[in-house]
Amino acid sequence: MKVEVGTPIPEWEMPEVRADRMRTMAAILRDPNPIHWDRSVGAARGLGDHTVNQGPLNLSYVINMLMAWAGPTCIRRLQVRFPLAVLDGDRLVARGVVTAVADGEAECDVWLDRDDGDRVLEGTATVALRTG
Numbered sequence: 001m002k003v004e005v006g007t008p009i010p011e012w013e014m015p016e017v018r019a020d021r022m023r024t025m026a027a028i029l030r031d032p033n034p035i036h037w038d039r040s041v042g043a044a045r046g047l048g049d050h051t052v053n054q055g056p057l058n059l060s061y062v063i064n065m066l067m068a069w070a071g072p073t074c075i076r077r078l079q080v081r082f083p084l085a086v087l088d089g090d091r092l093v094a095r096g097v098v099t100a101v102a103d104g105e106a107e108c109d110v111w112l113d114r115d116d117g118d119r120v121l122e123g124t125a126t127v128a129l130r131t132g
Contacts, residue, residue: 001070001130003106009096012065019051019088029054042087053086058121062110065094070127076105080123084114091115096125104129 019037026036034041035052042050059080066075086092093113100107105128112121 003098003101003129005098005100007098007106009065009069009098009108009110012061012068012094014061014092014094017053017057017086017088017090017092021057022051022053022088025054025057029056047085047087050087050089053088053090055082058082058086058092058112061092061094061112062096062121062123062125065096066108066110066125066127070106071130074127074130075125076128077126078110078123079125080110080121082121084118084120086112086114086120090120092120099124101129104131 023037031054035045036054037051039049039051042048042052062080063075095113096108096110098106098108105126108125108127110123110125111119114120
């Protein structure tokens, strides 16, 4: 795999964020915040009749993209921030680009975009590149 500065990382798509997955994740994480499973809480916070996706689920979409590109053990460092909430029904696309390459690793900018153009996650990653 030839990787250089400016190489785009192949996109990874989550066609639809589903409320039932949020409820399951809330149970797994023992997350008592009702914003992840009670639509009335989202409505009370001005988000319409929606539930809010957990940050770890949003992060997993970026992780899926990186692992699909460079393998299941590629991630050396990942640092992100979550500027906007992801709501049930959203379609998301994880994207990234290589910003530096040295010593078998790529530094990358990574992000997660919603269909409306909003960037809901952004950050940086260090990825070990496949050899051979």
